[in-house]
Amino acid sequence: METHVEHSLSAExxxxxxxxxxxxxxxxxxxxTGKISVIVGANACGKSTLLKTLARLLKPSRGTVLLDGKSIQSIPTRAVALKLGLLPQSPTAPEGITVADLVGRGRYPRQGWIRQWTKGDDEAIADAMLSTDVLEIADRPIDELSGGQRQRVWIAMALAQETDIxxxxEPTTFLDLTHQFEVLDLLVDLNKRDQRTIVLVLHDLNQACRFGDHLIAMKDGAIVAEGNPSEVITEQVVQDVFGLAVKVIPDPVAGTPMVVPIGRHTTRTDQPATNGRLAAAENPAAKALAASAAANGICRPTDR
Incomplete structure (x- = not known):
């Protein structure tokens, strides 16, 4: 395995x-640096756009991305690829390519006119495939794999690149719940083992809180809040960013914030009447229904 060194990444x-x-x-x-950062926010808020810009796939019209204090646009492509790896949302592979060949492409930035393939490259590929549980399907074409298997192969390729950042x-896309947690646990292992800086976009707020050291909440192309999950994920922030009324309680397993949505049809009905009326009064959805009923001149049975 390559020795990882710390590199800085920022945007201005x-x-x-x-x-x-x-x-x-x-x-x-x-x-x-050396932490797991998770970018969260509603669809179309700019999460993927920010990630692509940090990876130099998009060029900003104003401002700059700094890699080790230098504008990333001024750094040669190969030099960037040795420090920073990216798994995009919808990667594509050449038709007929096998799992082993695709994962091996993660080593390309480390090849050159002088440096040829080494035993270290083989070890990096094997380690990446073992970590993502795709070693047994190494000879299979990517086209024949399920969505979940394919996603794990792409993650293996990114790991084989052995970048510090x-x-x-959305690395858990297409994965069932078991493999979602396996991938996220793997990222934590990489972070702890190599102090690797990891940035990912996730939709699941509870997973973001459990696995992220640093959260970045976005809305309409701007950062609304960032910091420790316990500081960022509050009922007010979730309401502001997602337009969703929630309760935030401690995760019974991890102790991190756990987001419990307040739905119109999923609130408890086994509470005493007085508590039910109190809960309805505090529930934004219930307030909206009550206002709508009043506007239509409808008398709800519980109000008679």
């Missing part, structure tokens, strides 16, 4: 967009 006053439409507006962020855009 970023503005990024597509087709004349600005997605990210004057965003500045410093990724904590690893960016992953």
């Amino acid at each position: 006053h970023l503005a990024v967009g597509y087709d004349q439409r600005e997605i990210i507006h004057d965003l500045s962020v410093r990724i904590p 690893l960016l992953l855009d």
